[in-house]
Amino acid sequence: MTQPVLKQYSPVKFSRIYALGAARGDLTVTNDDIAGPIDSSDEWIRQRTGIITRRRASAERSLMDMAVEASTEAIKAAGIDPSEIGAVLFSTITHPHQTPSAAALLADKIGANPAPAFDISAACAGYCYGIAQADALVRSGMAKYVLVVGGEKLSDFIDPTDRTISFLLGDGAGAAIVGPSDTPGISPTVWGSDGSHWDAVGMTASLLELRDGTSSWPTLRQEGLTVFKWAVWEMVKVAKQALEAAGVTADDLSAIVTHQANIRIIDELAKQLGVPEHVVVARDIIVTGNTSAASVPLAMHQLLKDGDVKSGGLALQIGFGAGLAFGAQVVVLP
Amino acid sequence: MALSQSEVLAGLAEIVNEETGIATEAVQLDKSFTDDLDIDSISMMTIVVNAEDKFGVKIPDEEVKNLITVGDAVNFITAAQG
Numbered sequence: 001m002t003q004p005v006l007k008q009y010s011p012v013k014f015s016r017i018y019a020l021g022a023a024r025g026d027l028t029v030t031n032d033d034i035a036g037p038i039d040s041s042d043e044w045i046r047q048r049t050g051i052i053t054r055r056r057a058s059a060e061r062s063l064m065d066m067a068v069e070a071s072t073e074a075i076k077a078a079g080i081d082p083s084e085i086g087a088v089l090f091s092t093i094t095h096p097h098q099t100p101s102a103a104a105l106l107a108d109k110i111g112a113n114p115a116p117a118f119d120i121s122a123a124c125a126g127y128c129y130g131i132a133q134a135d136a137l138v139r140s141g142m143a144k145y146v147l148v149v150g151g152e153k154l155s156d157f158i159d160p161t162d163r164t165i166s167f168l169l170g171d172g173a174g175a176a177i178v179g180p181s182d183t184p185g186i187s188p189t190v191w192g193s194d195g196s197h198w199d200a201v202g203m204t205a206s207l208l209e210l211r212d213g214t215s216s217w218p219t220l221r222q223e224g225l226t227v228f229k230w231a232v233w234e235m236v237k238v239a240k241q242a243l244e245a246a247g248v249t250a251d252d253l254s255a256i257v258t259h260q261a262n263i264r265i266i267d268e269l270a271k272q273l274g275v276p277e278h279v280v281v282a283r284d285i286i287v288t289g290n291t292s293a294a295s296v297p298l299a300m301h302q303l304l305k306d307g308d309v310k311s312g313g314l315a316l317q318i319g320f321g322a323g324l325a326f327g328a329q330v331v332v333l334p
Numbered sequence: 335m336a337l338s339q340s341e342v343l344a345g346l347a348e349i350v351n352e353e354t355g356i357a358t359e360a361v362q363l364d365k366s367f368t369d370d371l372d373i374d375s376i377s378m379m380t381i382v383v384n385a386e387d388k389f390g391v392k393i394p395d396e397e398v399k400n401l402i403t404v405g406d407a408v409n410f411i412t413a414a415q416g
Contacts, residue, residue, distance in 0.1 A: 047374070229395065
């Protein structure tokens, strides 16, 4: 008896981002609103972070609410039916359940049930990790369309007296639909991690310590200067590698959309990279704050919405954060 | 060849000037980065990275907080040159 030859997926050549969606927290929180507990001021916060306001979600607006809103916009703008979505990837560190995943619930809520769905835990690099996986899923033929969401309700995990990171943070969700393309729309991803700096950004305690009564509610914290140094000088190398892998130079870009960590990181990174004047550098952090996995798609969505960049242009997007994890790719703007 | 203390000071003053706009003459050994030169921690880290590059030395992150004055930094860099 002859053994039959297995069927495998038929790959497609290229992928691209079809559309983006965005949702932000419903509250606009000023520096004066949060300066008291950290013994700071509007001026000090602006100078060190660039943030004027951050958007946070009220108790009535959940992480899932924002993810559904952003996803619905992206699906509609992409002109696809949610039933065509072949995978849902949700990058988040603030889904308040260990299991099940946020992605499975999101898939159901947007009409993508029974699409495979799973969460990605790569913090501020999570969206770029998601785009990397969506690109692979689409080009391998495993999924026709993939929904990638970066979403966070970080305000559930902050300490108002923390001077290391809490005052930077905001809430929101950004979504992208990735699908097949006739021309290249997503470059090879340069991504990785460095667990030797696992403690540089993270939580004040584990859930086990909370259970055992040795810690209060775990909140986010970071070693700011170590992270700053890594985020600028190591990420410059990653950004250059991503441009090289894409076969383009900084001159060819319309925009650079970095994780919106801190304006000082964004500006120094742009300076070290030698960004030409015509390239728009996303600075959504000024009004939105640092929204971790949501920050790259939110910032890119805003640039497109404001007409600062045009569909079809090239953008370098780079996410970096806890892990330490990083991911960068050049994409054709939807 | 290792640079002298005055050569390191001159080089460091140039780095500080480039990052902050502070005149190189104002960058003196007895000046405090924070209190006298009004340099914040993020600018300090940028200065440290540029100094590492310029002088070919390694300044560990945990050492940065001990560099209170310009003299502290100059002495550290001079010694680290071996």
